[in-house]
Amino acid sequence: MKTLLKSIVPEQYHGKLKEIACRAYTVLYAGDRYSCPLCGRGFRRMIPRGYRHGVLFEKHVVGGGWRRDAFCPGCSSYDRERLVYLYLKTRTTALRKASKVLHIAPERVLEKLFRKVPGIDYTTGDLFSKVVDVKLDVTAIQFADHTFDLTLCNHVMEHVPDDRKAMAEIFRTLKPGGLAIIQTPISTVLEKTDEDLTDIPVAERIRRFGQEDHCRIYARDYEQRLASVGFAVEVFRWEKEPADFGGAENRFALNPEEPIFVCSKPAG
Numbered sequence: 001m002k003t004l005l006k007s008i009v010p011e012q013y014h015g016k017l018k019e020i021a022c023r024a025y026t027v028l029y030a031g032d033r034y035s036c037p038l039c040g041r042g043f044r045r046m047i048p049r050g051y052r053h054g055v056l057f058e059k060h061v062v063g064g065g066w067r068r069d070a071f072c073p074g075c076s077s078y079d080r081e082r083l084v085y086l087y088l089k090t091r092t093t094a095l096r097k098a099s100k101v102l103h104i105a106p107e108r109v110l111e112k113l114f115r116k117v118p119g120i121d122y123t124t125g126d127l128f129s130k131v132v133d134v135k136l137d138v139t140a141i142q143f144a145d146h147t148f149d150l151t152l153c154n155h156v157m158e159h160v161p162d163d164r165k166a167m168a169e170i171f172r173t174l175k176p177g178g179l180a181i182i183q184t185p186i187s188t189v190l191e192k193t194d195e196d197l198t199d200i201p202v203a204e205r206i207r208r209f210g211q212e213d214h215c216r217i218y219a220r221d222y223e224q225r226l227a228s229v230g231f232a233v234e235v236f237r238w239e240k241e242p243a244d245f246g247g248a249e250n251r252f253a254l255n256p257e258e259p260i261f262v263c264s265k266p267a268g
């Protein structure tokens with residue numbers, strides 16, 4: 001039903017569609033088990049989301065497979081958006097300070113937040129979406145070297161055949177001392193990223209990577225791949241410092257296994 005509605009309603013009205021659905025869900029799911037840090041509402045549970053393809057369970061792909069409490073009924077934020085928001089809010093100045101920010105394939109809830117930051121120079125870009133500021137190919141970013149203080153590019157790399165080029169482009173366009181957050185679904189059991197850049201059939205792609213448009217499943221070597229283009233990578237695990245992230249009881253319905261890949265461009 002949701003997919004059908006989305007396919008017949010033009011993209012610029014999807015936000016409105018979401019708003020109407022959220023109003024109904026907010027009543028249905030009201031409660032006090034979880035509190036969404038983005039919309040501030042309380043819920044007895046969140047809405048399950050994520051693919052159920054076998055490989056995602058088999059390879060234990062964090063951030064890609066089915067999660068019971070993933071999607072906020074009140075503002076339609078995903079668990080990963082709440083995590084990135086809390087990280088930016090508590091560990092960076094990005095949501096308080098005027099800075100130059102590039103948001104690739106923007107998550108709408110985070111976009112709304114950024115647009116409210118006073119003095120921010122904020123640009124959204126995407127290769128396919130029409131509701132962004134610029135059309136942007138992440139493997140050939142049209143901005144000059146050393147342009148951005150912060151770049152967000154979440155759940156994009158697994159779709160991009162030349163992901164090293166994309167990472168290098170994000171690195172190039174960051175200012176020295178700048179920060180990029182580059183999240184992706186990631187296997188906790190595979191040592192090496194499993195990828196295939198040939199033209200494999202869709203069914204095989206789903207069987208092997210868990211989604212029809214994915215080129216790979218990243219593994220424990222993801223961090224090294226990011227570092228190979230020059231980034232200093234910190235793998236931040238919120239469950240080790242839970243105080244700002246909803247505490248041990250997981251009040252904000254985050255994914256306990258999801259790390260944040262914080263990529264810094266060395267200052268000098």
Ligand SMILES: [Zn+2]
Nearest residue numbers: 036039072075
């Ligand atoms: Zn919410």
